[in-house]
Amino acid sequence: MRVVIISDFEGISGVHTFRQVIKEFGKPFEKAKTLITEDINAAVRGLKAAGATEIGVVDGHRWGNPPNIIDEKIEAGATVLRKKRERDDFIKSCDAQVLVGFHAMAGTKDGFLSHTFSSILGLALGLKGQYIGETAWCVWKGAYTGFPTIMVTGDAAVVREAKSFFPEITGVTVKTALSRTSAECLSLKKTRRMIEDVATHALKNLSQFKVLETPEPPIETDLVFASPGFTDPVAAIPGYRRKGDRWLSYTAKNWPELDEAFSMALRLALSQLVNLQENLSGVESEQVNRYVREFVCHVWESKFPPLPKLKTHREKQVQPKQPKL
């Protein structure tokens, strides 16, 4: 039985400040790499106990660049899939997916480090008239490939969010946000035990998880950025339409087209920041690092700008599909 684990950082046990999830902060990040590795290991042990024979780990936080997991400390029986080709090949024939260390969507006030794909861009993502987060995105992406998502771990807000979209998903709450940038964590011993036990229980009951249909085409998406400055290069991509000075929309015929259009939008919007960094070339690297740290602090600590109301319309009920046995 083949299972893929997608990991993120904000919802990892023991992570309670943004300094732990950003490499540029140095020591706190280096220490937190052990925390993310151990949450993944707990899930690996649990999945193995339920019969998983192949476990692939996708280092999802900042697309694994720089790496967040200590690969050589991952439990035997699991492999961190660093190359795109390895990941694509592994995911093609998976039986289930597990999300470890996730966080709530942009704009969630009681979500620890809540954001959607990029906090620096201050991005919010709407799909068919409803804001969604990374959890729903990953669940649907897995469903499109043909497997169910059986478990999510993270703070109380992401577990609540996941269950509001997918009531059958199992959740492990490892912390509760005290504000968007601070959290009260349960003990590591307790959360790792819970992750292991819930992973075993969920995989043992795999037949009870449905492979969901992905949202019915045409798939209308809305991208709302914190600042109008990020929207210009995205508006130039064929298919994107402007709806406001920081708001763009795109309608996709199917999931792969949406995936491609969305990744391109993220890359181009982020390239605005790279331009900014290149303008700093020649400046002492210590100064650049200080600049990055200040910028990141500003992003996390500033208030998320209010989001526009998306047009909501009644969805056709999504029909669950029986899993392949």
Ligand SMILES: [Zn+2]
């Ligand atoms: Zn994330």
